[in-house]
Amino acid sequence: MLFKDEVEIWVTAGKGGDGSKSFRREKYISKGGPDGGDGGDGGNIVFLVNPHLRTLSHIHNRQKFYAENGENGKRKQMHGRNGEDKVIEVPPGTVVWDVETGNQLADLTEPWNKTIIAHGGRGGRGNVHFKSATNQTPFYAESGKPGESYHLRLELKMIAHIGLVGFPNAGKSTLISRLTNARPKIANYPFTTLEPHVGVMTLDDAYTSVLIADIPGLIEGAHRGKGLGIEFLKHIERTKVLLFVLDVTDEPEKHFNVLREELKAYSEKLYQRPFLIALNKKDLLSEEPSQREQFFSRIAPCFLISALTGEGLKELKIALYQAYQQEEQKEFPDDTSSSQR
Known part of the structure; x- marks a missing residue:
């Protein structure tokens, strides 16, 4: 395998799911109240230190990685499913840089350690949260927040004594x-x-x-x-x-x-x-x-x-x-x- 010790990638964490604007619709209940559930949180971008890796060759230059979006909330106050994390395996000694700011985000040295680099967006709240004495039938629910996005440079510095x-x-x-x-x-x-x-x-x-x-x-x-x-x-x-x-x-x-x-x-x-x-x-x-x-x-x-x-x-x-x-x-x-x- 070709040795590679530096690569640039883009990562985007998952968007949070939208809250639900739902109302109870049951037999014999003509004016049911709000029952919209919350949206699920978006998945994170996670870096996993794999001690069996010796190079960044398994990652393509300018590759884009996306975590899964959170699921929208559902009726009956059902919470949407959280999005799955996107796990990127790297060798020990990988340094993660933010290309836009030049800041070092992580220095990954410990085997099997997991580090969240980009956090997923929080899921929006369903309309059940917005019921009040003056508003018994809120038609409003929160939208899910976008996940963090970064342009990254990964630099491998081998660990040796x-x-x-x-x-x-x-x-x-x-x-x-x-x-x-x-x-x-x-x-x-x-x-x-x-x-x-x-x-x-x-x-x-x-x-x-x-x-x-x-x-x-x-x-x-x-x-x-x-x-x-x-x-x-x-x-x-x-x-x-x-x-x-x-x-x-x-x-x-x-x-x-x-x-x-x-x-x-x-x-x-x-x-x-x-x-x-x-x-x-x-x-x-x-x-x-x-x-x-x-x-x-x-x-x-x-x-x-x-x-x-x-x-x-x-x-x-x-x-x-x-x-x-x-x-x-x-x-x-x-x-x-x-x-x-």
């Missing part, structure tokens, strides 16, 4: 396949990864696991629209820790500086995120790059690894988990179970 950042061919796809259960396409040419991937990294203890996201590789000038990675940086905005994956055989110092500048140009908040460094493709070196490793170790925790052979990955996994745990404890200092979030 750690984000991988690197140039094309730095080995990120191979690395995430070794660290987690993700199975991205892997090949030796640029932009193999055409969509973000999220995998679960588990340590020896089954309870200690975190989500890691891999995005398409960045290149210099990405913030000006070059390459593919800039389109997917929003998928690591929610992460607490970044891992810079650098090809140790291909100017890692230069690439690191470029990556940092691209992040800064995109988001100062993302640029300030704590990070670790993985010097990948150790298996291609004929000798230990001690000076290079020392250079990066002065910047951040640095690990010389080979995603292909698995060398150094155990130490990297532990360090990643510890870094994530530290950030969790900063956010939830009094919650001893925060590391299991």
Whole structure:
């Protein structure tokens, strides 16, 4: 299925049913009073977070969604049926924006949570409510109210704890396949990864696991629209820790500086995120790059690894988990179970 992380739609909640203008018509009662029932409420537009979804591809761009209208009131004070809600399923991490105002209406992260985005109109009252001492036969009933209507933009920002950042061919796809259960396409040419991937990294203890996201590789000038990675940086905005994956055989110092500048140009908040460094493709070196490793170790925790052979990955996994745990404890200092979030 084609990956899609942004779509515009229109939604309209159901109109409330009209109240009934009815009078009792029974044998031997020549002048029956009002007995018009109320109209039913219109259905709502409801967003349901489905944890099994990973993309917005099931929603067509510029698609229109309508909830059911409420039923009109009936005679004998019978209430009209409420309209059925229109439920739209979205993946976790979906942000709902009002296109007209630019306001964020919802940030949908909790699995199976339901959120009403557009409320249905209230049903009108039947004429039985308007009987009075001076008006025994009211010929008036309320009309149902229209439902809310919105022009929406849905934006998917994947939920992950750690984000991988690197140039094309730095080995990120191979690395995430070794660290987690993700199975991205892997090949030796640029932009193999055409969509973000999220995998679960588990340590020896089954309870200690975190989500890691891999995005398409960045290149210099990405913030000006070059390459593919800039389109997917929003998928690591929610992460607490970044891992810079650098090809140790291909100017890692230069690439690191470029990556940092691209992040800064995109988001100062993302640029300030704590990070670790993985010097990948150790298996291609004929000798230990001690000076290079020392250079990066002065910047951040640095690990010389080979995603292909698995060398150094155990130490990297532990360090990643510890870094994530530290950030969790900063956010939830009094919650001893925060590391299991």
